[in-house]
Amino acid sequence: MSAIETKSLTKSFGNVIAVNDISFSVESGEIFGFLGPNGAGKSTTMMILTTLLKPTSGQALISGFDVMTDAKKVRESIGYVQQETTVDEYLTGRENLILQAKLNHIPKNEINQRIDSVLELIELTDKQHDSVVTYSGGMRKRLDIAGGLLHRPKVLFLDEPTVGLDIQTRRKIWKYLKKIHDEFEMTIFLTTHYMEEADQLCDRVGIIDGGQIQVIDSPKNMKNAMGNEVISIIIEDEENLDSFSSELQKIEFVNKINVDGPKLTLFASNGTEVIPKIFQISSDLKIKIVSIALTQPTLDDVFISYTGHEIRDDDSKFNRKREHAKMKRLRA
Ligand SMILES: Nc1ncnc2c1ncn2[C@@H]1O[C@H](COP(=O)(O)OP(=O)(O)OP(=O)(O)O)[C@@H](O)[C@H]1O
Ligand SMILES: [Mg+2]
Incomplete structure (x- = not known):
């Protein structure tokens, strides 16, 4: 039986x-990630899977239970760590x-021992008696994660577990999540718009854009399917862009091209053979190359190849949009 099936x-x-x-499924014990830009549908999917939103149509099963x-059975078998921190600062x-x-109805005689063990797991034992107001962003997130583990769920859902945190803190959270996964043999479903997070943490990744899954595979397979090399070109002006891209497409060893404004991305199986030909074509078409990288x-x-655009990592814009969506949800 799959841990998650839609x-x-x-x-x-x-x-x-x-x-x-x-439609997708996550096997028991997997770390599975939804990778996608703002508005892709990641949180909406997660809210359906955690029973907080009703789907318009279709079906979702968690550990075999229909959302x-x-x-009730679904809620008993899951932990859910929201994107916004939910801990009480005071x-x-x-x-x-x-x-x-207490909210999770954990038997009274087990509470202390369970808390001790999760505090140890996320290395907050030393800080447990300090007010959360003194905690850093990373420590608050760790506490949030600990709260989601107390009732020992089979499936842990994490919505953007490291958004807004610096890269060192993000790496620490990944370490804790791997530890939790190994120790509790837990299935983890997370959403992210960080490439590195999906790459480092997930056994399999679903790329989601515009509410649809573009591809699901392991990060390794996805990268291998791209060919051996990527050539990124930026040109000075876009005047002859169409003829440039169609000539590039004809070069032997070029598997695929993506054009995003003045930036062209070529997926090639033999980059060193391709580069001199790119210069030849640009010179014939009088196109000035500003930069080229192999x-x-x-x-x-992989993301560009499936969606035709880059995943934009702009946290300020991200937060504004998210706040807006949250307000809309509250009003709804
Ligand atoms: N309650 C709502 N009412 C109306 N539209 C909504 C509501 N919730 C989400 N949406 C819209 O649905 C789409 C998907 O939103 P969702 O929050 O699932 O995206 P996301 O992938 O989680 O994005 P982000 O990375 O910004 O968190 C967006 O266009 C969003 O504006
Ligand atoms: Mg979201």
């Missing part, structure tokens, strides 16, 4: 189709966890 899952808000006919007809770390344990494929390149 069949043609769809969610519309008026005429916005936030999640559009999504619509067996919502309580200590431990007091927050006691509150969480690299190994990254998940970023």
Whole structure:
């Protein structure tokens, strides 16, 4: 039995189709990630899977329980760590966890021992008696994650677990998540718009854009499928762009081209053979190349290849949009 299974899952808000006919499954014990830009439908999918939103159509099962007809059983088998931190700043770390344990109806005689073990796991034992107001962003997130583990869920959902955190803190959170996964043999479903997070943490990744899944595979397979090399070109002006791109497409060893304004990305199986030909064509067409780079494929390149655009990592814009969507949800 799969830990998560969806069949043609769809969610519309008026005429916005936030999640559009999504079918996928996550096996027990996997770390699975949804990678996509702002507004892709990641949080909406997660809210359906955690029973907080009803789908417009389609089906979703968690550990075999239907989110619509067996919502209570679903809630008992999952942990959910929201994107916004939910801890109370004026309580200590431990007091927050006691509150969480009571909300989750954990037997009284087990509360202390369970809290001790999660605090140890996320290395907050030393800080447990300090008010959360003194915690850093990374420590608050760790406390949030600890709260989601107290009732020992089979499936842990994390919505953008490291958004807004600096890269060192982000790496620490990845370390804790791997530890949690190994220790509790837990299935983890997370959403992210960070390439590196998907690459480092996930066994399999679903690229989601415009409410639809573009591809699902392991990061390694996705990168391998791109060919051996990626050539990124920026040209000075876009006047002869169409003829340039169609000539480049004809070069032997070029598998695919993406054009995003003055930036062209070529996926090639033999980059060193291709580069001299690029210069020949640009010179024939009188196109000035501002920069050209030959690299190994990254998940970023995979994303471009499937969606035709880059995943934009602009946290300020991200937060504004997210706040706006949250307000809309509150009003709805
Ligand atoms: N309650 C709502 N009412 C109307 N539209 C909504 C609502 N919730 C989400 N949407 C819209 O659905 C689409 C998907 O939103 P969702 O929050 O699922 O995206 P996301 O991938 O989580 O994005 P982000 O990276 O910004 O968190 C967006 O166009 C969003 O504006
Ligand atoms: Mg979201």
